[in-house]
Amino acid sequence: MMRVNIWWNLLITTGLGAVIGGYTNHVAIQMLFRPHEPVYIGKYRVPFTPGLIPKRRDELARQMGRMVVEHLLTPEGIEKRLQNEAFRNEITQWAQTEAGKLLQTDRSVRELLAVAGATDVEGKGQAFVQGLVQNKLNEVFDTYGALSLAEALPADTKDKIGAWIPKAADMLVQKGIEYFESEAGKRRLSQMVDDFFASRGTLLNLVGMFLGNANLAERIQPEIIKFLRQGGAQKLLTEVIEKEWQALQERKIGEAEELLSRQTILDAILRSVNMEEAIGAMLDRPVRDFLAPYAGRVQTELTPSAVNRVFQWISSHLPTVMKRLHLSEIVEGEVATFSTERLEDLILSIMKSELKAITYLGALLGGLIGIVQGLVMQLMS
Template sequence: MQTIYLIGFMVIIGAVIGGLTNSLAIKMLFRPYKEIRLGSWRVPFTPGLIPKRHDELAKQLGKMVVDYLITAEGLGKKLKSTVFTEAMTSWLKTEVQKLLISEKSGTELIEQHVGMKNPRQFLLTKTEDVVKKGYIRLLENNREKTLEQLLPSAIKQKVNTMIPTTAEYILMRGQSFLESPEGKEKLSVMIDRFLIQKGTLGNMISMFLGNDRLVDKVQPELLKFLRDQGTNQLLVELLEQEWNKIQQKRFKDIESHLNEKEVVSFIVRTIESNVPVFEWLDQPMKQWSGTYHDVIKEQVIPRGVDLTLDLLSTHLEELLRRFHLEDIVSEQVQTFSVERLEELVLSISKREFKMITYLGALLGGIIGFIQSFIVLFIG
């Protein structure tokens, strides 16, 4: 009977020691949270393993996340997956559809979602800045160049082809004016003024011929002159000469005739009047967006998603490096209190830790059982 008591006692003692040892070892992973000192002497195994290695654990977790969990390769595969692309496209279509059928104007939506006050004025200001910088850069880079060098070939060709037409138009308008009663009256006044300026000679000519008769003689001759092919050719040559002179002028020669403020203001007003964006800002979205629904939903959004995801996939490694994800994870882990970290680990592995404790008790019991036979054998 004593043998059975001895075996049972040794088994119980071994199980208790094994269970308590494993339980204590588990608790020593986290506790004590801070080191314990007796005077200047630090009590061994204080603080616990995890509190003692808290900073190192944070760094290693950050490195593990970057090297093995959130990698550029893994994220790239996710971004390029058909499921993710389709989900992103579908979500964007839904969100954009809400905006396109909204009763609110573009200005209201921008002020509401972006927080920008008076976007129209902001856009005009930015447009003016861009135009002004472009104008100044144009002046600085082209002062020594001639207009012939600056003007596009298409414009120069267009002007050259328009010169004969322009000359013909001028002569035709001149003929029409001279043939009209108003033109004849103006010609009569001019002749009268000419004769007056000539003094006595003019008075004699006027007295002998009479002003009206002189007009009747001069008018047909002038019309004949305007209809003559030689006159047309002469005018074409004159226009070509003037056009060539203008082309040879340096840009700095006409710079003094340009008022920067007026030029910039004119260009900005032209853009504001002809670019529909400024008009759309003050209109309800549904009023003007209907024409673009299908294009935006079926072409712009899918293409935009593809381009964005391709761009992200290409530069993911650089983005993650600049994002300093490893440092972020490390900093977040370092901000965890040891109590919170213990709670987090135990909430995940509590059952496994209990099993380790029970296993320790089991192993201790087995060792106690074996030791009891050793004691009996020796005894």
């Protein structure tokens, strides 16, 4: 009977110790989070309220920020990841896939710019081209304004213009022959004869009426055409153009501003290219039309090279970028905005098994203490 009492006492003390130890640890763990808000009796705050983590949430947020920066997202760790060959190949393949999609897209340039958030593309494009042309025009006048045209033009350009002058004179002669042989030329010649006699007074007007202006125009027309067909006309016109070309070469480029302002020249250039229509047509074309000639090179050369350059830039600027990002402050700010319930769920999701182990360990230690206590009591009795 006495032996049964001994085992019964040991069982009771062990069970009570295990329950007390486990429950004590469970309560201690709960006190880390609960209560979420301070509890007051009258004007006095109950000790240990709120729980340890809600009470020190700001410090926890600050320490988590430091932990992330100093031990998790370090420049060394990120640099090591960037140098990983498998990771680089993965990023390169992804970039090549995205580049391939862009090379085959049916979207127009306008649509892609709209997706990127660009607005008033035509207006900005016109302003950009206008600014570019204006800068080049100003550069030409500022750089070459004090030079003569002969000094500014390359020698081969002057030679080409000189060789082109006889051809231009011959072309003008041929156009003149075609004009005077046409009905429009005949009418114009007849009108010129009429105007000539009408402006020379009554006597010559009477002579014109006597001769007949139409007959006179018909007689003059073949002579004009004959003159133009002769080599002398082409030679004379060539000499005149060459003389004017030589005189023009001696003029200073800056003198052009005396005849036309820079703005007038700029407006003429922009009108000649019909910039608004050209930019609109370019924006409405599919992107693949622009990229098609470079598709193979984009995939095999440009994309891997661009990825490599990005990695190099990140590696060389990583410490500065991370410092400017203030990651610890970001983490601290995010954690500080967590509700106590969310913070509790976050910690429990990470340490749930460990906290349960602490509870079980408390029960085990309590049980062992109960056994020791039971044995001591038996020895003392």
